Amino acid sequence: QTVPDPRLVCPPVRVEDDRTGLNIETLKRAFLDNLFYIQGKFPDIATQNDYYMALAYTVRDRLLKRWLKTAQTYTEQGSRTVCYLSAEFLLGPHLGKNLINLGIYDDVQQAMEELGLDLETLLEQEEEPGLGNGGLGRLAACYLDSMATLEIPSIGYGIRYEYGIFEQDIRDGWQIERSDKWLRSGYPWEVPRPEWSVPVKIGGHTEQYTDERGRFRVRWVPHHVVMGVPHDTPLLGYQVNTANTLRLWRAEAAESFDFDAFNSGDYVGAVHEKMVSENISKVLYPNDNISQGKELRLLQQIFFVSCSLQDMIRIMEGQKIPLEKFHEKFVVQMNDTHPAIAVAELMRLLIDDHCMTWDQAWGITTRTFAYTNHTLLPEALERWPIALFKKLLPRHLELIYEINQRFLDDVRIRYPEQPQMLSQMSIIDESGERYVRMAHLACVGSMAINGVAALHTELLKQGVLHDFYEMYPKKFNNKTNGVTPRRFMVLSNPRLSRAITERIGPNWVKHLDELKKLESYVDDPNFRQEFRQIKFDIKQELATYIQQNYGVAINPNSLFDIQAKRIHEYKRQHLNALYIVTLYNRIKANPNIEITPRTFLFGGKAAPGYYTAKLIIKLINAIGDVVNRDPDVRDRLKVLFLKDYSVKFAQRIYPAADLSEQISTAGKEASGTGNMKFAMNGALTIGTLDGANIEIREEVGEENFFLFGMTADEVYARKAQGYNPYDYYQSNSELKLAIDRIASGFFSHGDRKLFQPLLDTLMHRDDYMLFADYQAYIDCQDYVGQVFQDVDRWTRMTILNVARMGKFSSDRAIRDYCEDFWKISPVPIEIEEYSPEAI
Ligand code: GPU
Incomplete structure (x- = not known):
C-alpha cells in the first residue's frame, strides 16, 4: 500500500465545522451555497425543485462524514456485517426522515422560514424511489432504518431499477399505469461507485x-457478460452517527463485448447487445405475491445476487480476511426466495473462482444464509423451468443438481421407509415439467428459516415447509414483522408524537415499549381532549386535500374507514365494498335510518396483469360515483378511491384513520405491516385472526380490537367439507340484495356484464370465502359504528392501542434477528465534537 501524500490526509472528522454545522445560520449559508454551486441558480429564478435539491444536498453533506466514518470504523474493526439481500426496497422520501434522524427538523424549518420558504412544500417536491411493490419492500426499508439506529453493521443489497413501481391513475374508474420516472429531476441521495x-x-x-x-475443475464459458455498477445511498440511524449503506446495482453492458462487436463491424449489433444488458435493471416487476416466471426476472435475480456476493468477497480481500471466514464476516439474510439463487452462486464463487473443495464451500454456505418466507400463497412460490435455468445459468444448474443429490442422500438416511419424501423434498420438482423449487433451495442452504408472524410461521411448519421443519426443526424460528416509528410516527404524525413526548419524554422513539407509560393518561381529560383534537385536525386536512384533488366534500366528523394496501382478492377489498353496498341498500330501503356517518377510503395498486384486482378498483369507483351523488344518502356515506398510493401518501393516510381494515381471509396474509402503522397512529382495527392481527389483538387487548370471521383452521375445515358460496347467497337476504344490486347494472349505467366475472367467481368459487365471512363482517362493522358514537369509549380504545403497540417496532424485530440468527452486536461510531480552537 502506498502512503498518501501528507497534504491529502483528511483532517479528523468533525461534525460541527464551518461547512457542515447544524445551526441555523450555517444551514442557511450552506443551502444558499448549494443553490448557487449545485443547482446553478440565483434565488429569484429558482424553482421549488431547485430549493428542494439545494436543501437535499445540504442535508446530504451532513450525512457524509457520518457515512464515511461508519464505513471506516467497520473496515478498521473488521466488523461482522449483515447483508440484507432484497429484490425490493421501498424507501419512501429521504429528506424528512434524514432531518428527523439528524435531529434538525425544527431548525431547518426555521432556517427555510427565514429565507421565505416553506419546508412542507419542499418536502412535497421529493419523488420517492418506488423500488418495491408493497409490504415486502417496505419491510426491507424499515429494517435498514432499525439496523442503522441500533448501530448494527449492515449493507442492503438490491437493484437500482430505472423504473420503479408504476404510477397509478384512475380514468373512468379504471386503473391506468404510467411509467415511474423517479430519476427524472435528479436523485441527490446516491453516490455511484x-x-x-x-x-x-x-x-x-x-x-x-x-x-x-491436477485438480478436477469446471470452467463456465458464458454467452455474455453484464457489468453491475454499484450506486450507494447512506441510511442514517436515529440520533446516532451510524450511517449504513444501501448498495443498489445498475446493469451496464460490458465494454469488452461492445468492442468485439464493433471491431467486427457490427456496430448496430453491439448497441443492441448493450441495450439487452441494460434491460436487466430497467424495470421492477409490478407483482405482489405473484410469481410470473419471466426470463428477465431470473436475470435480475442472478444479477444482483452475483454482484452482491462478489462485492462481499472484495470487501474481505480489502480487509485481508481469509475467505475461509466468509460466514464469520457476513451473515446473508434472503428476503423471500427472490435472492435464493445466492446459495448456488456462493458455492460457484468459492469452488470455481476460489478453488475451495465442495465440503469446505458447503460448510461456509450453510453457515452464511438465513431465509425469510413472506407468503403461503401457492402462486407466489417461485419455481423456474429447468430449461430456462440451463439456458441462463448452466453452471448453477449443475451445482444445484449436486446440492440436491447430497441432500437427498440425507433424506434417504432420515426416511429409509418413505421414498415419497424424496420427490416431495427434492429441490427439483419432477411431477410434470421439471422446475427448480427456490424455497427448497433456500431451506437446504440456510442455517435459519423464519415466517413473519406467529401464525404464519406455524402454518409454514404445518404446510408448505412441513417436511423441512421435520428434518431441521431447529432452523425454524418466528420473527414477527415490525415497522419504524421514526417514519410512521415521528415524521408522519408530528403532532401526536409531540403530545406523547410531552407526557412520557422522548425515549419512546427508540424504545417503543415505553409507549406503555401512556396508559396512565388514558383517563386524563386533557390528554384525551388533545388526542381527539389531533385526530380531528388531521382528518380535516385530509378532507381539504380530497376536496381539492377529487372535488368531493367529506365530513371530518364522520368515521374515516380506510383500507390501504395492494389490491388482491385475498385482502378482500371487495368484502369491504359489499358492506358499503349493504349500507346503501339500507338507506335506499329506509332513507331515515340511523347510521353512523362514514367515509370509506381506499388506496392501492393492482398488478397490471391481474384482471380481477383491476375490476375491484372499478367496482369501488363505480359504487362511489353513485353513492356520493345520491341525495337520499344525505352525505352519510362517502366512498373514494385515492389514486397512486405510495409511501409518501401512506404517511398522510395512517394518521387520519379511525378504522383500519385488515380483513384478509384467515391464513392468507403472512403478517401485514399496514395494520401496525394504523394502530400506532390511533386507528382501531377491524380484522380477522390473520397474520400479525392476532398479535396486535393480544397486545392491545381483545376489548380494543374489532374481531370477526373464521379462523385459519375453520377456513381449511370449511374448504374440506365442500364450500358452496351459492348457499350463502341464497340464504342471506342482505348479501343477496347487495350482489343483485351490483349485478343489475345499478352501479354501471345499466351494464349487467361489467361486474359479472367478479360476481360469478364469488357465487361459484369464492376462493377467499367472502360469503362465509359476510355476516360476521357486517355485524362487526355495525358494532364499530355504534362504538364510534361513544366518543369517550372510542378515545380510550385508541389511546390504549397506541400505548400497547411497542412490540411492533422494527427495532424489536431487528434485535430478535440479531440475537437468534445473526449473532451481531452494535458497533458505535465515534465522531469528534467540533471545537473552534481545533481548527
Ligand atoms: N409480501 Br411473497 C409482499 O408484499 N410481496 C410479496 O411478493 C410477498 C409477500 C408481504 C406479505 O403479503 C405481507 O403479509 C407481509 O407483511 C410482508 O410481505 C412483509 O413480510
Whole structure:
C-alpha cells in the first residue's frame, strides 16, 4: 500500500465545522451555497425543485462524514456485517426522515422560514424511489432504518431499477399505469461507485478441465457478460452517527463485448447487445405475491445476487480476511426466495473462482444464509423451468443438481421407509415439467428459516415447509414483522408524537415499549381532549386535500374507514365494498335510518396483469360515483378511491384513520405491516385472526380490537367439507340484495356484464370465502359504528392501542434477528465534537 501524500490526509472528522454545522445560520449559508454551486441558480429564478435539491444536498453533506466514518470504523474493526439481500426496497422520501434522524427538523424549518420558504412544500417536491411493490419492500426499508439506529453493521443489497413501481391513475374508474420516472429531476441521495463494478456471466456452457495442480475443475464459458455498477445511498440511524449503506446495482453492458462487436463491424449489433444488458435493471416487476416466471426476472435475480456476493468477497480481500471466514464476516439474510439463487452462486464463487473443495464451500454456505418466507400463497412460490435455468445459468444448474443429490442422500438416511419424501423434498420438482423449487433451495442452504408472524410461521411448519421443519426443526424460528416509528410516527404524525413526548419524554422513539407509560393518561381529560383534537385536525386536512384533488366534500366528523394496501382478492377489498353496498341498500330501503356517518377510503395498486384486482378498483369507483351523488344518502356515506398510493401518501393516510381494515381471509396474509402503522397512529382495527392481527389483538387487548370471521383452521375445515358460496347467497337476504344490486347494472349505467366475472367467481368459487365471512363482517362493522358514537369509549380504545403497540417496532424485530440468527452486536461510531480552537 502506498502512503498518501501528507497534504491529502483528511483532517479528523468533525461534525460541527464551518461547512457542515447544524445551526441555523450555517444551514442557511450552506443551502444558499448549494443553490448557487449545485443547482446553478440565483434565488429569484429558482424553482421549488431547485430549493428542494439545494436543501437535499445540504442535508446530504451532513450525512457524509457520518457515512464515511461508519464505513471506516467497520473496515478498521473488521466488523461482522449483515447483508440484507432484497429484490425490493421501498424507501419512501429521504429528506424528512434524514432531518428527523439528524435531529434538525425544527431548525431547518426555521432556517427555510427565514429565507421565505416553506419546508412542507419542499418536502412535497421529493419523488420517492418506488423500488418495491408493497409490504415486502417496505419491510426491507424499515429494517435498514432499525439496523442503522441500533448501530448494527449492515449493507442492503438490491437493484437500482430505472423504473420503479408504476404510477397509478384512475380514468373512468379504471386503473391506468404510467411509467415511474423517479430519476427524472435528479436523485441527490446516491453516490455511484463505478470503480467497484463487477462482471456477471450469463448463458453459455461449462467445460471440465484439470488445473496445473491436477485438480478436477469446471470452467463456465458464458454467452455474455453484464457489468453491475454499484450506486450507494447512506441510511442514517436515529440520533446516532451510524450511517449504513444501501448498495443498489445498475446493469451496464460490458465494454469488452461492445468492442468485439464493433471491431467486427457490427456496430448496430453491439448497441443492441448493450441495450439487452441494460434491460436487466430497467424495470421492477409490478407483482405482489405473484410469481410470473419471466426470463428477465431470473436475470435480475442472478444479477444482483452475483454482484452482491462478489462485492462481499472484495470487501474481505480489502480487509485481508481469509475467505475461509466468509460466514464469520457476513451473515446473508434472503428476503423471500427472490435472492435464493445466492446459495448456488456462493458455492460457484468459492469452488470455481476460489478453488475451495465442495465440503469446505458447503460448510461456509450453510453457515452464511438465513431465509425469510413472506407468503403461503401457492402462486407466489417461485419455481423456474429447468430449461430456462440451463439456458441462463448452466453452471448453477449443475451445482444445484449436486446440492440436491447430497441432500437427498440425507433424506434417504432420515426416511429409509418413505421414498415419497424424496420427490416431495427434492429441490427439483419432477411431477410434470421439471422446475427448480427456490424455497427448497433456500431451506437446504440456510442455517435459519423464519415466517413473519406467529401464525404464519406455524402454518409454514404445518404446510408448505412441513417436511423441512421435520428434518431441521431447529432452523425454524418466528420473527414477527415490525415497522419504524421514526417514519410512521415521528415524521408522519408530528403532532401526536409531540403530545406523547410531552407526557412520557422522548425515549419512546427508540424504545417503543415505553409507549406503555401512556396508559396512565388514558383517563386524563386533557390528554384525551388533545388526542381527539389531533385526530380531528388531521382528518380535516385530509378532507381539504380530497376536496381539492377529487372535488368531493367529506365530513371530518364522520368515521374515516380506510383500507390501504395492494389490491388482491385475498385482502378482500371487495368484502369491504359489499358492506358499503349493504349500507346503501339500507338507506335506499329506509332513507331515515340511523347510521353512523362514514367515509370509506381506499388506496392501492393492482398488478397490471391481474384482471380481477383491476375490476375491484372499478367496482369501488363505480359504487362511489353513485353513492356520493345520491341525495337520499344525505352525505352519510362517502366512498373514494385515492389514486397512486405510495409511501409518501401512506404517511398522510395512517394518521387520519379511525378504522383500519385488515380483513384478509384467515391464513392468507403472512403478517401485514399496514395494520401496525394504523394502530400506532390511533386507528382501531377491524380484522380477522390473520397474520400479525392476532398479535396486535393480544397486545392491545381483545376489548380494543374489532374481531370477526373464521379462523385459519375453520377456513381449511370449511374448504374440506365442500364450500358452496351459492348457499350463502341464497340464504342471506342482505348479501343477496347487495350482489343483485351490483349485478343489475345499478352501479354501471345499466351494464349487467361489467361486474359479472367478479360476481360469478364469488357465487361459484369464492376462493377467499367472502360469503362465509359476510355476516360476521357486517355485524362487526355495525358494532364499530355504534362504538364510534361513544366518543369517550372510542378515545380510550385508541389511546390504549397506541400505548400497547411497542412490540411492533422494527427495532424489536431487528434485535430478535440479531440475537437468534445473526449473532451481531452494535458497533458505535465515534465522531469528534467540533471545537473552534481545533481548527
Ligand atoms: N409480501 Br411473497 C409482499 O408484499 N410481496 C410479496 O411478493 C410477498 C409477500 C408481504 C406479505 O403479503 C405481507 O403479509 C407481509 O407483511 C410482508 O410481505 C412483509 O413480510
